[in-house]
Every structure is written in C-alpha cells, then in structure tokens.
Amino acid sequence: MNLKEQLSNWDGKSTDYLGNLYDLIKSDSIFVDQLFDVLAEENLQTAATWLVKHALENGALLDQSRTYEFYNNADALATWQARLHLLQIMPMLRVPEELRYKLAKFCRFATEDENKFVRAWGYNGLYELANLYHEFRDGLDVVINSAMETEPASIKARLRNIKKNINANWQ
Template identity: 35%
Template sequence: MGIEHKVESWDGKSAADIRAIYDAHSADNHFADTLIVLAFTDACEKGATWLLKAWLEAGHALNPDQISTVYASLHQLSHWEAKLHVLQCLPFLSINDAQKASVYDFLRLTLTDHNKFVRAWSYNGFYELSRQHSEYLHETRQYFDMAMRDEAPSVKARIRNIVKKGF
C-alpha cells in the first residue's frame, strides 16, 4: 500500500500508526513533495501535515519551490488540525517578499479560528512573519497585547513563551 492510501486510511487518532507511516516512508527521495500534494488533498490533509511537521522537526528542510507551493495552497486547508500542523511548521520555513501576503492572510484567518490551539499557533506565526519582515512588528505586538487581555489561558501561555524569546 502506498503512502497516499496509508495516510487516507489513518484513523486520525493513533500516534503509533502515523509514526509508523513516517518511519516507513520518511527516507523516500520524494517524501516532502508527496506530503505537500497530500497536505492539500481533503482526505489526507490532517495526516500529511502531521508527517510534514515531523519531517521538518527531524531536521529536514523544504526547498524554496516547495515552500512556495505550501504558501500558495494555504487557503485550501479545511481541518483545524491541518491548519495547526502548518502553523507549527512556520518556524522551519522562510517567508520571502512574494509569499508574505499569502502567509499574512492565512494568519489573519487562523487568528479567529474557533480552536484555541490554532489561534495560539497563529500568534506564533505572526511572530515568525514579523521576525522575517519587520513591517509586521507593530501589528503583531498589537495582536499580542489584545490576546493577553482577551484570549484563553493556553493562548496566553504561547504568547508568554514567544515573549521569553526576546520579542
């Protein structure tokens, strides 16, 4: 069974099963390209984004064309966990001038998501965007200030962790 069928068949819950898919396929030459395609396929987005995040956390990197493909497709994500995984990938991805508008739009959308974990990582995404593009610094600080007044404790904790980095 190929990776697409395995990801599509994953129950969305078993960490051992998704880890087994990662272990079986992460050394494939086209692993990242395959995941990027699957990440924007409705039936596979949750599992593929989890796998992509794990791959990046393991020290691998996407090339500029792959990053562009991810950013150009952000609007296609529908599942909250897929959005969360992509937000958690942002610290591993550069954002060039041509991509910053797409990333910004995605962050604005996820900043108002009903899921508090998505919102928390959206704030982290604004931090990453403002680190790479200083024109977003003031707006990001305003979002952080508002969040520290109005957001859930878990979101505030994420912001405090960002502030500890020296933001």
C-alpha cells in the same frame, strides 16, 4: 500499498501510526513528492501536514519550490489540524518574501479560529512573520496586548512567550 492508501488507513488519531509510516517511507526519494500530491485532498491533509512537520522536526529540508507550494496552498487547508501544523512549521520553514502578505492574512484569520490551538499558533505565526519581515512589527504589540485581555489562559501562555521573545530579540 502507496502513500495515499496508507494515509487513508490512518484512524485520524494515532500519531504512532504516522510516525511508523514516516520511518518506513522517509528514505524513499519520492516521499516528499507523494506527500505534496495528497495535500490537496481534504481527507488526507491532516496526516500529510503532520508528516511534513514531523519530517522537518527530524532534519528534513524542503527546497524553495516545495516551501513556496506549501505556504501558497495555506488557504486550501480545510481541517483545523492541518492549519495548526502549518502554523507550527513556520518557525522551521522560512516564509518566502513574496508570500509574506498571504501568510499574514492566514495568521490573522487563525487568531480568530474557534480552535484554541490554532488561535494560539496564529499569534505565534504573526510573531514569526514579524521576526522575518520587519514591516509586520508595527502593531504586533497592540495585537498581543489586546489578546492578553480577551483570550483564555491556554492562549495567554503562548502570548507570554511571544512577548518574551519580542523583548529579548527586538530591543
């Protein structure tokens, strides 16, 4: 059974299934190529982005062309889970300079998402971009402070961590 079929068999919930699948295919030399082949398919995006995230968390590396491709296709991620995975990957995978404005726009839209997880990680994405590219630092404090007044407690926890990182790393 190929990767596309295996991802199609996923129930949409069990990360154990995806973790076991990762363990089975991680040593396959074309694993990453197969993952990127299915990223364009909306019904497989959540599983594919989860696997990319899981691989990075386990020490895998993406070359520059795959990194570029991953971030360049951010706008095509249709599910909130796939968008969340991309945002969660940002601390692990450097955003290419030529895509920094595209990802800033993606992150700003994420801060308006109806899903609270995506919103929280959207703010974190803005921080990650500002950490890499200093031109994004101006105004980030205003955005974070404004969000602290309007966002629910679950998002405020992420915002407090961002403020702490800003204070520790940018002073």
